[in-house]
Amino acid sequence: MALGECNCGAVSYEVDAALTDVFLCHCSICRKSTGSGGIAVALVNRAAFRFLTGEESIVKWTKPNHDWHTYFCKICGSALPGENDATQMYIPVGTLSSGYESLRVAHHLFTNSKAHWEVIGDTGIQHPNGYE
Numbered sequence: 001m002a003l004g005e006c007n008c009g010a011v012s013y014e015v016d017a018a019l020t021d022v023f024l025c026h027c028s029i030c031r032k033s034t035g036s037g038g039i040a041v042a043l044v045n046r047a048a049f050r051f052l053t054g055e056e057s058i059v060k061w062t063k064p065n066h067d068w069h070t071y072f073c074k075i076c077g078s079a080l081p082g083e084n085d086a087t088q089m090y091i092p093v094g095t096l097s098s099g100y101e102s103l104r105v106a107h108h109l110f111t112n113s114k115a116h117w118e119v120i121g122d123t124g125i126q127h128p129n130g131y132e
C-alpha cells in the first residue's frame with residue numbers, strides 16, 4: 001500500500017501494490033514539463049489505483065501532434081498520476097508520501113536526449129530512444 005498527494009494536498013491517492021521499479025524519462029518533453037532532468041514514474045495496474053480526494057482539481061494537457069500527456073494539480077501545479085495505457089496508471093514517484101521504500105531506478109528512457117549536465121550514476125538499464 002502506498003499513499004501520495006500533491007504539494008497543496010488537494011489531490012490524494014492510494015495504490016494497493018508494491019512499488020519497486022522507477023522509470024526515469026529524460027526526453028525533452030518531460031524535461032520541459034518538470035523544468036528538470038526529466039520525470040520519474042512507477043507503473044501500476046489501474047485496478048490497484050484510486051484517487052481519494054481532489055479529482056476535480058486535476059488538469060490534463062496533451063501535447064499536440066505527440067503521443068504524450070500530463071496531469072497536474074490546477075492549484076499547486078504538482079505532477080499527478082494518470083493513465084499510461086488501457087491497463088496501467090503511471091505515478092510520478094515524487095508525489096508519494098509513503099510506500100516508496102523499495103523503489104529503485106530500473107530504466108532510463110530517452111538517454112540520447114538527456115540534459116548534458118545530468119550524469120547517470122545508477123545501474124538502471126539505459127534505453128537511448130525510449131522503452132523498446
Ligand SMILES: [Zn+2]
Pocket residue numbers: 006007008009010011073074075076077078
Ligand atoms: Zn495541489
Ligand SMILES: [Zn+2]
Pocket residue numbers: 025026027028029030031110
Ligand atoms: Zn519523456
